[in-house]
Amino acid sequence: MLELKNIRKTYHGKCLDVPVLKGVNLTIQEGDFIMIVGKSGCGKSTLLNILGCMDYADEGEYLFMGSSIQTYKDKQLAYFRNQNIGFVFQSFYLINEISVRENVEIPMGLLGVKAKERRKRALELLCLVGLEEKAGSKPLELSGGQQQRVAIARALANNPKVLLCDEPTGNLDEENGKIIMELLADLHAKGVTIVMVTHDMSFARYGNRIVKIISGEEIVDV
Ligand SMILES: Nc1ncnc2c1ncn2[C@@H]1O[C@H](COP(=O)(O)OP(=O)(O)OP(=O)(O)O)[C@@H](O)[C@H]1O
Numbered sequence: 115m116l117e118l119k120n121i122r123k124t125y126h127g128k129c130l131d132v133p134v135l136k137g138v139n140l141t142i143q144e145g146d147f148i149m150i151v152g153k154s155g156c157g158k159s160t161l162l163n164i165l166g167c168m169d170y171a172d173e174g175e176y177l178f179m180g181s182s183i184q185t186y187k188d189k190q191l192a193y194f195r196n197q198n199i200g201f202v203f204q205s206f207y208l209i210n211e212i213s214v215r216e217n218v219e220i221p222m223g224l225l226g227v228k229a230k231e232r233r234k235r236a237l238e239l240l241c242l243v244g245l246e247e248k249a250g251s252k253p254l255e256l257s258g259g260q261q262q263r264v265a266i267a268r269a270l271a272n273n274p275k276v277l278l279c280d281e282p283t284g285n286l287d288e289e290n291g292k293i294i295m296e297l298l299a300d301l302h303a304k305g306v307t308i309v310m311v312t313h314d315m316s317f318a319r320y321g322n323r324i325v326k327i328i329s330g331e332e333i334v335d336v
Pocket residue numbers: 125126127132134152153154155156157158159160161
């Protein structure tokens with residue numbers, strides 16, 4: 115479903131260049147729940163950002179359901195991303211001035227979904243993550259774990275082909291981390307393809323496959 119072939123990525127700093135990915139290959143099948151692990155700074159977020167079309171690789175090929183992503187221009191890529199990919203971050207990135215429901219509606223608004231339909235789907239998604247009673251609250255009135263569940267609902271708004279999560283439990287305590295993992299496992303059981311970065315091996319076991327970035331050249335199954 116997702117295929118990275120010989121991907122290279124170097125960050126160009128003021129005084130030095132940091133080569134992060136040096137010819138990485140990875141194939142993700144539809145229905146996978148893949149965990150990406152590896153030392154801090156090894157390139158996990160870089161890899162996830164490329165998978166999520168948030169960033170381009172310098173070299174190599176990225177096929178998303180057969181389409182070659184690196185040929186897309188910025189605007190086309192942004193549209194493609196919003197339609198096909200859901201992203202969940204460690205620090206939720208909700209908009210605090212608007213309600214929980216309106217946060218979930220944002221990706222649908224960008225695709226031109228009508229207000230009534232947006233509202234209906236947002237409430238369904240909030241129900242799915244167990245937060246229907248918080249629809250009218252502002253994000254900061256929610257706990258961290260609840261905010262992350264809103265972020266997951268938002269990521270699912272346009273029914274993405276794949277859900278990418280960069281340390282979604284990183285800012286949560288053990289108990290809330292577990293709630294998020296159970297929710298992701300549930301979504302996986304419903305057929306959502308998930309790629310998640312984590313530091314926590316006990317959470318990594320929720321995946322059906324764990325891959326470790328050893329170095330910029332080497333990714334192995336563990
Ligand atoms: N925008 C950037 N500009 C310059 N260097 C960067 C940039 N983003 C990341 N890097 C460097 O690239 C390397 C990989 O970063 P990345 O964020 O992918 O690591 P990571 O595996 O996600 O680490 P962590 O587990 O700490 O989140 C690091 O050495 C980092 O300093």
